[in-house]
Amino acid sequence: MISDHHFGHKQIIDYERRPFGSSEEMTETMIERWNAVVGKEDKVFHLGDFSFLNQEKTSEILSRLHGYKVLIMGNHDRGRSRKWWLEAGFQEVSEHGLIYSGFFFLTHEPMYMNKQMPYVNIHGHIHGQKYESSQYINVSVEHWDYTPVAFEQLKAMVVPNEEQ
Template identity: 30%
Template sequence: MQFVTADTHFFHSELLGVDKFAPRPFPDVATMNQTIIDNWNAKVGKHDIVYHLGDIALYFTKPPRKAYEAVADVLGQLHGRLVLVKGNHDSRALFKYLAAHNFMVDGHPKYEFHDVGVLLKYNHRQYYLTHYPMMLGIAPQIINLHGHIHHYAVPVKENINVGIDAPELDYLNPRPAFGAPVNFDEIEQMIVAKAADLEKQR
């Protein structure tokens, strides 16, 4: 099965609390990290593919290699093969470290890397998977799955925020557990529900 997610922000201590840009009510990053890992692994199988659309982690320490090791340790605990699209908080140095320490899952590398995005065809639709939301204009069969804006939504039906803080997750019943990626059946539900919601607001 294929899944999509974004904006896990592992180790990002500045998001902890309730009065933040992307509030996460955890007592510490260890609890936040483990919650995401547990909820991810409860949904994603070891043989699945997850498209992660950027902002994997935000962690600085010296030497920087220690931060990359810590992030790699977390990613190594996540089920599935990871297709990583670079976000604004993802450094090339981190991607180089992960590439140098890649390992095989089901005969495929654990990590695949993309600087800008991925074009994916699934169930008669085309999806542009990017970190930043894209304005595609009138393109009925093209959907932009993105992250970056956390608890905000682009008021366009073709743009679906798939980040773990995304308001579009409220279109699913029940809303996925915090940190659990969404599959393409759920994405289809989000597309239909968002379009209907925006139509009501016209």
């Protein structure tokens, strides 16, 4: 799981103090880090704000990334249709969030979760920020060294070993 790559968004380097000298360096580094941990058969949930590039360049990036790719559209993705993202190379696209593994709510923006709700919200959108609650896990690239993180690692953060 991962979110907020912002491929092609030069200003994000300054906005989020990303350690890259150019958007090209950022793109190449993030592709390398993705492919270092994602196998050809792995399923990756991208929780939004994937690319600011046109469809051809977005498709070129997606074709280089390993795995079966699922996009949960973020605020910057919603200006384009589900069809656009599927044609670009995602295998599945959701305009909203989804429940995963019965206990995890995958969304782009963090969702309001009161303490009685039985879900953990895995989200992006807020980049380097973080909620101080075990009900939220931010998978924005800034928190994970620009590398997708395994669901098992996220699950271990909130579910004790004896309950897994």
